Amino acid sequence: MGNPALSFVAIELLTGLATAAVLFLVSCGLSLIFGVTRIVNFAHGSFYMLGAYIAYSLVSRAGGPVGFWGGLLLASAAVGLIGVAMEVFVLRRLYGGPELFPLLATFGVVLVVEDAVLAIWGPQDLLGPRAPGLKGAIEVFGHRFPSYELFLIALGVGVAGGLWLLVHRTRWGTLVRAATQDWEMVGALGVRQATLFTGVFFVGAFLAGLGGAVQLPLEAADHQMDLSIIIEAFVVVVVGGMGSIAGAFLASVIIGELQTFGILVFPKLTLVLIFVVMAVVLVIRPQGLLGRPQPEAGMNRAVEVGTGAGFQVPAVLLYTLCALVLAVPLVSGNYGRVVLTEVATLSLFAASLYFMMGPGGLVSFGHAAYFGLGAYGVALLVAKLGWGMAAALAAAGVLAGVGALVFGWFCVRLSGVYFAMLTLAFAQMVWAAAVQWDALTGGDNGVLGVWPAPWAGNKLVFCYLALGLCGGCVALLRRVLRAPFGYTLRAGRDSALRCDAIGIDVRRHQWLAFSLAGLFAGISGGLYALSKGGVFPTVMSVSRSIDAIVMVLLGGLETMAGSPVGAAVFTGLREQIGSLTDYWRAVVGAIIIALVIAFPRGIVGFIGARAARLAQGGR
């Protein structure tokens, strides 16, 4: 190729393919695991990171080509076994229960692995050796192209081919494909699901570990690897179609090339690009490029636990509890007031998510977007335009509500995991805007100087303000759930078909619920900004959306009262453990895992069930 412009494009294409190859190794395992077990495995990024770290240890001990390549394979196998351990010891206990719990457990595993890696390998970035025999570059179209990256491209294609043969030409593969379509039927036909699932986890974790291990000659193993790959891997899986190996391959290539060429065209907007692609694909072709439309199982099953009679918190108990909470700021110091303010704020945030997640059956992975819209709304209005606190708070609610109205219109057209992923895509777009739109949002440094109006500047006053506002909003949400609207919403969750038959527009109800939830999340976000004196992109990071889900599930999906309890316990744990040890992530992760195994109905649900059993025994 003599044309320099053309040869540049060609070399960029190759570079993009090398990125795509690693992306494929990680995401095909994720897709396989999801397809068969329906588990959204957050720990897949941790497998990737473990692959790199274990490979580093093995390779730096054993030298030579045999030591190097053997080390990579051994590390991948070790990660495969870790995946098996996770399936056997944690996830297997959760298969009967709500579909969201395994997801939460895998999130707990992410936290534990992060601290385990820190404890075992220390804080330093670990740069491994280069691949023996593939250290140099070869001349391609007049450019020097690393030979190792050519090897990666070949590896990606090889694994794709091998996996295709495994899935389409072996008995095990036939079972996997059958389970992907209907695992209950596969079980009914006498196939041992547990063994099948364990095998799938081994293959998936092995491939993720391999993906991490082969990164070693390219980059240092570091502690952020898990989170930096997992979101991209999710995007690939969703764009390609859940459970589709070919889809993951195609999507990896698209995302890999998009990133490579994206930085040429929009050097500063790289973050948002892949989420735009994901959103567009989900809106136009919800099942992904090569995915099959899914039967109406999805995540909605997650909430069936909450459809029973439901546990009613006795009124006396409720009022006593409220009175107790209201008395706390009088006796606690300023720090206690600040923590209580945070609990109140997050209670409203969690309750607004519960509103759509419980009765609405809409599990959002991106609820932090509306929290963030509210927070940024208040911050910009107060700090830049000098608005009053009350007006800014109201405007923040409206802003978040409008945001939810727009995004929700697209989201409610999908269901289950696809719904969750589209909410995530929108949340990531809003987050990317906050990070990269410096002129408006201040980028990473955020907006500062957002303190409450002077009359509310006192911590005691502001604490009561937060308690009153959040308590009022939660009560309002509860009232809405008991109105015909709430019952209709619940009906739509339990049987969309019957609702359609009697002339209820389920989608419109869901859309409205989504928007209301966004509005109240916005108010809580606004309060949060005022209590912290500023906003930063972290207020709407993925981890905040996950925190909200954890809070709701901690409290339990059976009653609204659960969410504030979940928020209080979650915040309390973080505050206490955070000041006790640097390894708070591992402790929080272990507690999450313990809770989903031991208290599958959440704290309030658990207490309710106990109370009900006691009452029966007394009769």
Next chain:
Amino acid sequence: MSSTRVVSYAAVLALALAAGALPGQAAEPIRVGDINSYSVIPLYTGPYRNGWRMAVDEVNASGGVLGRKLEVVSYDDAAKPGEAVNRAQQLVSKDHVALISGTYLSNVGLAVSSFAKQNRVFFMAGEPLSDAITWEQGNRYTFRLRPNTYMQAAMLAREAAGLAARRWATVAPNYEYGQSAVRNFQKLLAVKRPGLKWVAEQWPQLGKIDAGATVEALAEGKPEAIYSALFASDLAKFVREGETRGLFARRAVLSLLTGEPEYLEPLKDEAPRGWIVTGYPWYAIKTPEHARFLKAYMAKFHEHPYMGSVVGYSTMMAVAATIRRAGSLDTDKLIKAAQGLRLTTPFGKVVFRAIDHQSTMGAYVGRIAVQDGKGVMADWHYADGADYLPSDAEVRKMRPAD
């Protein structure tokens, strides 16, 4: 589930909740609050903690300050500004600290600085490099030890002015630190060398560099020299891809922070020879201040000091000196004492300027070489921060009046 299991879970929960709720002891020693990202950025904050621990021990061994011992209450901020504000509140109203010090990330530093202003607390920022902390968003309660991004970019701009290169490319992480590093470098170099051409720029997201594509995009601009503000994992990836693809051949490269042991050590024998960098050559500095620090540090922790160690040590020494000079724990007196405070750090003498509360601590500038399979800084010199600050008039224009 058996009820014993439930009880044991509940007990663990209750214990965890109760442990932190115990009341603090009577405030006999002077308490200093410390906040840093110990759990998320251990690479830097571990040595930082060692540094201030050593300073506290030294201060207390020589009789403490104002006749009382110094005691540090230290919390982790999880690298989140919101979390840091809670910790700051906890330090002030629960632990009753006299002042707050620490922080690593710029946004965390800015959040705590805003908290300090709102709550009228003295804040000594150690590491965060953001220019805004002492300039655009500076306030009377906040002081900062390390040379900021502007100062370090100015040091490299002075080196760059001596090069023949006319076509320049830049690569920096896309957030305030990287943007300031590039903008100020371009501005200062343009004054010294008019008519330069900026032929390519890349802005990878921090921690997410697509190294191959970035290298190709820079090479496509056919630059004669490259200026980088990358660090940590982005740097390692960029160095490997750039070497393999021949980006650095016959090109001058200037790179911020690359000479700091935190970032240079992981590169081992692949440290990019000839790069002009800012950093900390602990192995070669022979001044008496540093020799004493080095010996004491190695004896105490059995490892060599990192950049973080120096910053942690000097931050706590600055805190002690401020309290000593103020003769009181009153915030206004502390501020007065810190303005114009002179301090001897392992890097030499520094002054906290009254005009913007920025210290004149400098950095070492040199060329990377490889010795015994390790990257080191060679031909280095100490660049005193005082020589790289903008004029007082410019500072007054940037910094809001108190």
